[in-house]
Amino acid sequence: MDALVAGDTMPEAGAGRVGRVRIALYGAANLPTSVVGLPIALYVPAFYSQNLGLSLAAVGALLALSRLTDVVTDPLIGILSDRWRTPFGRRKPWMVAGTPLMVLSLWMLFVPDSAVSIAVWSALGGSGVDNLYLFVWISALYLSFTLVDLPYRAWGAELSPDYDERSRVTGWREAFGYGGTMMSLIIPLAIAFGLARPGAENALYGVAFAVLVLMPLLTFPAIAFVREPPIRGVTTPHVTWARGLKIVWGNGPFRRLVICLTFFATGISMTASMSFFFVQRVMEQAFDRYAIFVLAYYISSTVAIPVWFHISKKLGKHRTVVLGIAWLSLWSSFIPLLGPDDFALFFVIMLLKGSAIGALVFLPTSMAADIVDLDTLRTREQRTGLYFSLWGMVNKGATALGVFIATAGAAYMGFDPQSEANDATAKMSVALLYSIIPAIIACIALPLLWRYPLNRDRQERMRGFIERRDARMREVAETGTNA
Template structure:
């Protein structure tokens, strides 16, 4: 389709012109979803390996390593809403979103590989190097992710088709987690030299990022290309209007809590497998036990959301995740079989907590706020920056648990025997803490009221 620029200028509601009114081709759903490979690999690999890369290969203290992981998310929090606003204002034959996605696709892979390039630095100097490149990579990721997140709320006006978009997205999230959570550790551990392992892993995952992002940019070219009325408000007025959206302002904190929970648990996996279970190779096994259910159950969560609506289904997903987290706490009691079963439950729950909040966000983007304005760019910018910040908070909570319990950092090739207190701290921080945080999302979720009746739908 081409831009529809023939209508009147955007009014107070800032309605997009050129949006979709019929079912979109399945290829558009699939190619849109493929973009999640890039965003999820970028979030998963640093979430899983960056902290331990800093503490166990670059001799960075746990406290400083936590700051390095957190700092780029803070910068991203400030910049992503601006990216959303600028993409709203973009005028292009490609539509407002895809030029930004292309810019991210051409920069993120290089920066990502550089983060894990294994500099000849240790301690504070290594921390500074990683922090600088990770900040740049986070900004490049936002150039892709913010407009990518905004698309489902703009290119279809069907309540359940937005879930279809996010079902594909969740399936590709599972593939990304398979690559980032299972393949990346295998690649890294396949080399005797830690620095070489991280370097090769960074290059391999950078190639995956490039292919997924370019594929999503090219594959969504058949989607409608909305044109937005010209707006001149700055960031603060748009943020006030965004948080005036009563559905978004309760969905957003629920999503943040879900992201904190998943970020804490993912960051803890390599510590638990290496120190509590005594075998680093279990990292890939447990991640497989999470990822296969995550991909397989995505269509089931969509079906459940049609039956009980999205809010209730999201609550069930949070409960399943928390149950799996509590099971992982008992690893010292029931060993590998219990860890496998619990990881499957975590994967089933994660499938729902990825799919349903994203679909609910698309409904919010398609629904004007109380001011009558639709603000896809700024809402998606706030959403993605908050998500990145929440995942960093999750990693920070784990690093805090490690620091408080007396975890001892090490350099490449060094072996350190951790104390019983440190082992308990890493286990509780990786299992019980994320389970409790996930359950707390039910509080804001209880106040979410946007349903199919509220936004309208044509198909079930």
């Protein structure tokens, strides 16, 4: 089988395509969860340190520590969603179960002073918003993400076996995701300008209310109208956490891609967690200008996704990601040279830099879906949930690591988010943690990505072999039944 991966036979015609309507319905479910993601990085550290008085270093540490539960929950839910068989599907029940927890924990985290939050926290024995409050509700929110997002992404990886259509599925999903991201930025702008209530506290309230409305509206149509595809390969046997980890770590391309993900997810997270402090304290701009800037940044990212998709069809996914990292690093190098009088130039640079983010989000996920085919080819089993659980665990862990490195580094260098009189050293540390250092970390992945072994031709050969093998297995089963 490994010889097949190296290239010796051509595939037969693939299965039917998913279709744009189903891809759109599937992708739309990513919008409400994506509304949540960015405010956690942009506003939660600022809100809990500036408004509620918690230490910035403590907030960063708690955000990182809350990810430790993912070491257990992600592989567990991934394995269970692979093995669970219901008329409703393997992935969808988890999404239904996780949605109420996501809505509750999001409200508790984003709107801690509401009557509902106070009542719920009091019923649990808590008193006031402190480090324990933050840790409990950010951990609950991350657990709900695991319940909803992990099966959702495994479902997306299984929608199509086609190399390019997988990129289309992830592209639509991430485009809706960026739509959610832009909503998380438009909402604070609308509140700041329309209601004259700027600030992180009001931004988080608006985001929480939007998610409360959007979750059922966009999640349940996908669950109702987009079918899960039939399982390819044989039924997955019981796999322990340790055995599952050994299986996926033995997959060389997956191991290489996960290492790369660790580096560039850490870098992206550092940039996001420092952006508010950089614009407010280094560039000396007001909250409303910050919201406009971040909105433009992610519009640039979204608009560039079709461009990166077109490039990936020419260069391959892995080398397109390399190009995206190089493009991001190029424009990051200018940022520490800018000051408060250079905001217009900074705005242009960030539009150019932001255009790279799309390549670093949807293409690696599409590459991970290709890797599952290699495992199915070798083992005759389909462990998409297990693979994406470990993928999500590493992604979330790297994101938390980025927040911790950035916030702890800034605090160590004397940066005070509540002070308007930080010295030059503290401001420069924020600038470097926002730009140069994340770019350097992301660039560590370049050699591993450039020599990545799975390209379009190899994936198509794998897919063709799997389809022919599954067809033979169905014929044998039908013959045995008829006999």
